[in-house]
Amino acid sequence: MKLEEISCPECSSIMRPATTDHLIDDLDITIHNVPCLKCSRCGNELYTSDHVELIQEKMKKLGIFGWGSLIGKEIEMTVTESGRRLVIGIPKEVERTFGLKPGVKAKIKVKGIDDLEVTFGETAT
Ligand SMILES: [Zn+2]
DSSP states (O other): OOGGGOBOTTTOOBEEEEEEEEEEGGGTEEEEEEEEEEETTTOOEEOOHHHHHHHHHHHHHTTOTTOTTTTTOOOOOOEEEETTEEEEOOOHHHHHHHTOOTTEEEEEEEEETTEEEEEEEEEOO
C-alpha cells in the first residue's frame, strides 16, 4: 500500500507524511517528532502499522513499553505459604514489564492497616 493512496477518514482528502507529538496519556509522557500521516485539509492525524511499530520501538528503548496498561491497575493475588513464610506471587505481566528476576531486591513499606507498598530495586549480585 502506498502512502499517497490513503485518504482522510474524516474528510476524504489526501493524507501526507508529517510528524507529530505523540502523547501517552496513561504515563503523561510525550514522544516528539513521531512520523504520521496528516490530512492536508482538516489536519486529522493517522498512524499506519509502520508508525505504530516505530512508536513501540521508541517506547521499548525508553523502557516504558507495556506500562500504559499497568499503571493504576489492581491485580488480586492470593497469599500462599512457602516453607514457613507467607508469599505473594508476582503476576507475569508485572514480572515482564518490570524485568523482574529472582534475586531482585524488594522493599515493603507499611502504608496503612491493610496497605503495603512494594518497591523494586537493583538486582542482587
Ligand atoms: Zn481530513
